Amino acid sequence: MAEAHSAVAFSLSVTHDGFNLNFDREVLHLIWLSGKRSWRKRGQRIYNNVSCGIYPGSLKGLGISVAALGSIYYTGYDPTCGLIPWMRCYLPSGPVGEALSCSAVGLGLWGATIFTLRNLLKMLFQYRGWMFEQRGKGSRTSWATKLWYMAVRMLSGWHRPMLYSFQGSLPSLPLPHLEETMQRYLRSVRPLREDGDYVRLEKLANEFQQGIGRKLQRYLVLKSWWATNYVSDWWEEYVYLRGRTPIMVNSNFYGLDAILIHPTTVQAARAANITYGSLMFRRAIERQHLEPIMIQGLVPLCSWQYERVFNTTRLPGEETDRIQHLDDSTWIAVYHKGRYYRMPVYYKARLMEPAELQIQFQRILDDDASVPEKGEEKLAALTAWDRASWAKARQQYFSKGTNRVSLDIIEKAAFVVALDEDEYEFDKKTPEKLNHFAQRMLHGNGYDRWFDKSFTLVIAKNGRMGFNAEHSWSDAPIMAHLWEYCLAEENYLGYDAAGNAKGIVEVELPNPTRLKWDMEKECLETIEYASQCALALLNDVDLKLLVFDTYGKGFMKSAKVSPDAYIQMALQLAYYRDAGRFNLTYEASMTRLFKEGRTETVRPCSLESCAWVQAMEDNSISAEEKITLLRKACQQHQKGYQDAMVGRGIDRHLFCLYVISKYLEIDSPFLKEVLSEPWRLSTSQTPHGQTSKLDLNAHPDCISAGGGFGPVADDGYGVSYIIAGEDLIFFHVSSKKSSPETVSFRLIYYIQTLNIYKQKLNCLASHRSPHDSPATFGRLLKTCEVYLLYLTPTASN
Known part of the structure; x- marks a missing residue:
């Protein structure tokens, strides 16, 4: 195995005859390639951050601007109105000082221009009138919207944006006025309340608005000035991470295959192409080649949630969970017939091709000799258990030794792939087949999905597929984008006549490795109890x-x-x-x-x-x-x-007011009633x-x-x-x-x-x-x- 080779790749011994140095060239070459890939990714990340930080400008534009300014200055004309001569007073004399002066002034002027353009773009993105105007045939667009449209197009249309190019130009979420939120809330609940109950609620709302609500609003105004988004951090913390109920069914969501087509019935081939598509999506995020989502091709959506699609796990805690995100991971965790595998997806620092990934998956499918270790088959039931109990079990049984190492491999994997033994199908004449398909994607059998992972890719025996995703790290549109990308990539990659992934494998690939577990009796009993709790929960759905x-x-x-x-x-x-x-x-x-x-x-x-x-x-x-x-x-x-x-909603505003009231230990009957509905x-x-x-x-x-x-x-x-x-x-x-x-x-x-x-x-x-x-x-x-x-x-x- 690669791990064993690494252990003896380099050895040094001292004898009577002197020093004896032994090393394995192949393994050292692998180490070199791995480090080279890591540094290349780091350099790419720095370059991308700089490129996004200066959008709508570019490094190429910077070079052209400085060169043009220097050329004009050397012709005897000073377009900077004396800035370059002034700068020369602080730099060495001669041609070098002159060149440095032109470069420094050019850089400063270019930076000031980009800073101005970014802030102008941010101001333009705060305009929302375009959204409330009708579109289509016969509709009229106001002059304000037309001018806004032309200005945004002129400022942002210089070159193709990267995934995070607009992040610095997006405005902050506006905080609604308390009075407006209260009016919208009362209007929304009017049809749900009898006259007497509505009068009572209206009185509570007025007392809150005129009383403690003003104080809470002032604190929230302060947070809106200081924080990037006055809602998102509290929403992630209190709605998701502090939830103590099981995340299976209650929080996680699922997605289904494109059921109108069935490109292959070969399980390993489908797993290979979709895994490859997922990793290409990860590469597009890392290199920021992924296009930002633009409404009407003009207004960008925030891309912040894409950062945690891969290499991400929700770790349980007794009071609150936390999200663990890694910059990189070179393997995936695979579950099949109750066994867990560490499957590398890179070979000599390059991403494996679909045909190579198919061989890896097929090796796992063909591994009939091994059986699950005690407790391994239902291990993931712990992730379907209530969070406090899972946190205690994780600390007690998985904090050291073999269990710690194997758990780390799963939690630090890019994502998890579950190779199911069931077949899923769509038949219009038999709706129960599709119902069963969806049920399996939502909860499986309670122990064959790693519910803590950002997402688990599920491949059925007949090639149908779906996913189960954890909710705290992002919302469904991000996973929908990944899923759509994978289907598009699969459509491009295709399959041969036998249903296998296209390509020829000419190298000897490292085998997937079985994870090892050493579970004591109490741990096995805990896993079995967790699986029974998960079974009761999913049977109620x-x-x-x-x-x-x-x-x-x-x-x-x-x-x-x-x-x-x-x-x-x-x-x-x-x-x-x-x-x-x-x-x-x-x-x-x-x-x-x-x-x-x-x-x-x-x-x-x-x-x-x-x-x-x-x-x-x-x-x-x-x-x-x-x-x-x-x-x-x-x-x-x-x-x-x-x-x-x-940003003129009701519920996130009231939620944040409620959080502040809890921090201040203030009891608000109105907020308590609203948040309990x-x-x-x-x-x-x-x-x-x-x-x-x-x-x-x-x-x-x-x-x-x-x-x-x-x-x-x-x-x-x-x-x-x-x-x-x-x-x-x-x-x-x-x-x-x-x-x-x-x-x-x-x-x-x-x-x-x-x-x-x-x-x-x-x-x-x-x-x-x-x-x-x-x-x-x-x-x-x-x-x-x-x-x-x-x-x-x-x-x-």
Whole structure:
């Protein structure tokens, strides 16, 4: 093994005849290549940091500017109005001093210009008027937006930006005024409260606003001046890292394959190409060749979260976890049949090609001689356990010796790959197959995913794939970007006729190495108990998927409504008919227009949405009026989404005020009530189209089926969706089986009323859920009839 060779690569002995020096040239050459790669990466990182720090300028532009200034000066004309002669007084005389003076003044003038341009760009990015103006045919753009557009294009369009080029030009997240946040909050909860309860809450809000709220706001203003982002550090710490419940189901999320295509059934080949694509994504981040995401090709999103995609692990603590991120890792950890392997992905300081990676994966798949060591198979159940218990077990059983070394290999790997023994498939006639696929990606069997790792890549026996991702280090769009990049890279790499990765292997590759474990009886009992806890948690999850292909964003756009708003209103109606009432609804919106921005909450349940839902339940209201109310609800939702994106949200502001109140040991009845309100309907849209490597118009089947997450509330739903095309939407609906209030199957059917025609009502009756009461099933049939009349394309047109 390489480790053994390294141990004897160099030896020195002293004898009567003198010194005896022995060394292994090959191993020393490997050490040299490894060090060379490390220094090259370090130099590349320094160069990238400098290049991003001077954007929109460039080092080439600096050289041209200094050379041009010197040339003009040597012709006898001083364009600096005396700066160069003044500088010569402080430098040596003669040609050298003259050259140094020209260079110093040129550098100073160029630096001042770039500093001015960066700050002008930062001021321009603070303008948000463009977001609230309608776009498309027949829409008018204001002169202010036109001038802004031209100015931004002129300042930022000099050369192609790198991934972090705009980080220094992004504005800080603005802190909303307390009065505005209180007004928005009260408006958002008005439809959820009875008159008397609303009057009570309004009184509490006014007392808070006029009293302790002002003091808390002043502290928050101070933080907004000092910190890069007044929300993100507290959000990561208190919402994620200080959470003590298991992160499996409760925090981690998953993503699915592009299920409309199946490029290969060879497990090792699929693992190789996707692993290679992931590592190419890592290289693109390191070298900053990855294009920053630009809204409308003009306004950049913050790229800060990309730093921790790879080589990152969430380490458990008794009171709070911490994120461990390494600059580099040259291996991945692989799990197969209850065994863990350290698999190198570099050979002599170069990244292995897909064909070489396939050989490595196949060696693991063919390793039938070895069996899991005691406790190894279910070891990852500890990462699915509650965080405090896992922290104690980690300290007690994995802090030294063989266990420490092996645990380090997993936690310091670039990422984890799980080679599953199951086969996953998509069949429109058998929805349970897709449901099983999603369930396995969300939680596996409770011990075959390393839930602490930034992400675990899962490859099925038949070549299907997905991932499970930890949430604290980033939000879903970052993983969606990685996933889309991998699918695009796979489309480029391709497979041969036999389904294997393309390429010829001409070198002898180092074998993957089995990890060793030495677990005592108490440790084995702890692992078994953790696995039982994980099994109980995952068995309570009710996860169902809906492939909706009757129509999609094409019709929604033709109806001149936002597709996201349209779907959110459909979810409001579906939930109302499922629960018989309105409830607090969460939709995630990004705040990445600002430096280190993450998310903000959009509250889709509004006065307008409730008015439309109630109108849908009233047969005396005309179809025209219902459509008008739907448009108003969509417009209000779109405005709320835009407000959240530009920093005028509600929930992150109130959250930060609550954190300050806890630091000051101040009890606020208003904040306590606000922060304890359950999100019984938690929703999120999975983004796509974040990479230019793949043209989804030309290859629509290459789009992922999206992903999902577990329910946020014990008696609520988690709904994720991806608008996958003009006529395709994937819905992922989760709930808890232990709750008598929720049944994912039932909500799926309420959502599916967009798709069910009257002649299909009899088919629906044969699929009646055993949890449906007669009254509930009656509401379901009513839903099909009413929703069809007003929301199908034919009726709406």
